[in-house]
Amino acid sequence: MQLGPEEIHIWQVDATQDVEAVLPLSGVELHKSAQFRLPHDRRRYRTTRTALRRILAHYLKIPADRLAIRESSAGKPHLAAPAPLEFNVSHSGGLALIAISHQPVGIDLEVMDSSLDWALLAETHCHPREQAYIVGDASAGALDRFYRIWTRKEAYLKGIGTGLTVPPRSFCTLPEWIDAWHLYDWPKPPPGYIAALATPLSRPTWTICEFAGYIDRHEPMSKPNQRRAPWMTR
Ligand SMILES: CC(C)(COP(=O)(O)OP(=O)(O)OC[C@H]1O[C@@H](n2cnc3c(N)ncnc32)[C@H](O)[C@@H]1OP(=O)(O)O)[C@@H](O)C(=O)NCCC(=O)NCCS
Secondary structure, three states: OOOOOOEEEEEEEEOOOOOHHHOOOOHHHHHHHHOOOOHHHHHHHHHHHHHHHHHHHHHHOOOHHHOOEEEOOOOOEEEOOOOOOEEEEEEEOOEEEEEEEOOOOEEEEEEOOOOOOHHHHHHHHOOHHHHHHHHOOOOOOHHHHHHHHHHHHHHHHHHHOOHHHOOHHHOOOOOOEEOOEEEEEOOOOOOOEEEEEEEOOOOOEEEEEEOOOOOOOOOOOOOOEEEOOOOOEO
């Protein structure tokens, strides 16, 4: 599968699968996974990282276990230089999303928690313009609007690589661009999920792929269910 200069590929990964028999992880990754206290967090990390390696291996034509993945000081994983591809990962619940691009990219996925104290979080973490948007005329839909803003913020912070070391309140995601970055929402996520993506590309072409390549060691992305369709709109 080829990735054009204006393209973004988004891989949807079932992060609940057991991939223990086919792990291509490095010693550092295995060590990191062993630090997770909860078994389901450990499995999700190992499964998602396995998918990431097999996806990158497919594009780069390098065996998944030979890829050199490093972390920035703020924790953003990246390919060791010279890096021909950029990527970013997000996981929540049983799902993970992996965005692949030739440009820096950030993605954030969340399971929406209906008991979340969105009012408090909006007050403490959102820009005043975002707060006004979230509260709206009435509180109906406020939770959705909070998560919309929140995923945009995290996608942007992951795109620039700082993560939450930059206070989320210090910038505004309305309208949907910040400096040279464009923010896109996922129009039709599975029920209960929400996601956003940040990219410097103003008119990317989207390709959605469902990852199905854990099992076959020799074909990293054996028969992905690939659909050419716009994933997000502005
Ligand atoms: C990065 C961060 C925004 C993740 O948000 P989240 O909603 O909890 O989790 P997500 O599933 O969306 O993202 C996690 C993934 O983002 C990636 N990631 C981690 N740090 C990142 C960063 N600084 N920028 C971009 N991506 C990052 C990783 O791939 C990670 O998954 P993995 O560890 O399984 O590979 C958040 O955890 C954060 O900012 N943490 C603080 C970072 C920090 O303070 N680092 C200081 C250095 S020690």
